[in-house]
Amino acid sequence: MQEFAKIAIFPIPDMVAFPGTEVPLHVFEPRYRKMVEESVARNQMIAVCNIEKQISPAKKNSSLQEVLTSNQATYQPRTIFSAGFCNPPEKTKDGRLYVTINIAQRYKLIEEIQTLPYRIAKCSELHDDSTESEALVPLQTKIVNSLTMLTSLESPPQVNGFDRISWLSVDPISFSFKIFQLLRFDSETMQTLLEMTNPKQRLNTISEILNQI
Template identity: 25%
Template sequence: MAQGYVRAADLPQVIPVFPLDGVMLLPRGQLPLNIFEPRYLNMVDDAMAGDRIIGMIQPSGGPRRLPSLSPVGCAGRITSFAETSDGRYLITLTGCSRFRVQGELPVQTPYRQVRAQFAPYESDLVAPPAGEGNLDRENLLEALRAYLETRGLDIDWDTAETAPPEALVNSLAMALPFEPPEKQALLEAPDLDGRAAVLTALMRIDAAGDGDGDMGSIQ
């Protein structure tokens, strides 16, 4: 059960959205955000005064000031909040459920709001079993090793080898620096097995190329 929500109908029909290129939230994933723009500070204030729900969504083109929105995003609940001395908000969103955008509302708020359809993704509200399920962990980790070697990156392999399937797949999908269309493909994969298959394919494709990532580590 995601953040206490049992059915799609339990989630609000209208939600504020935070369009952010290359950033993705998935159900039960945790996304730390540093909020400093006035319109999004306003959004967080309003969310904290209400149900704490914010929809993360990727822009899909159009004018920079008001880009089109991707058809699918993921709603998260603010599960941690801190204010810095210079007025920024440090929040963590914990993913609840994906949603389909039914339409954008004409609003007076400085941030954008959409009518969200959660029903197609009601299964997101139910955590998958803790067992391996159909995840081919060996194949996934083999692709991950090649991907990281190509980019000069490293991870905690003990964690990767023992993490529950959903935590492993979703954390990699959220953290690895894929292009926005690839992030969207991972988000829109129908289920965990589908997402794992897309993730494995993307890592293998990238490893087969030249790789242009910076040296570092994935947290």
């Protein structure tokens, strides 16, 4: 029998998060501050996800006080996203929250079970197709070599800070997600990569994009 998870949804334009990465957030809208605080109290995961479309716009030229006391734009979230647990937030004097979401797994939205003040959905895990990790090592090595070369060309002083050995020691399937702690492509490309369930295809696509830079 398939198990489902109840996950709070935080839709953010052009934000695509991958398992094994950390997402720092500055949370100021009342509904999402409430979401963070309640999720921490309930030990409930939060999904950080890209959007399908804007449902209603934010008020223009809002003051800081208005931003902190009223909700802004409302978005329809994508149905494939990643989620994880939130560290206890750091709260400012005016109520804003600084948090980090430790992204653990990909999920597919099955059904919304709460809409207001923020979305909570019943979700199922999205798994990769079965693949032998060993067969992916050459692609992983190719990507690491490309990143080493690009770093040496664009920012030579940072080459020593790129730990090639550590990245090569990561399991190739985990690597195909964790590398996005360093990489950023356009959001549609990243969403496509997130939704792929074939690790070889995902690594191939990453490699091809890097070769075009």
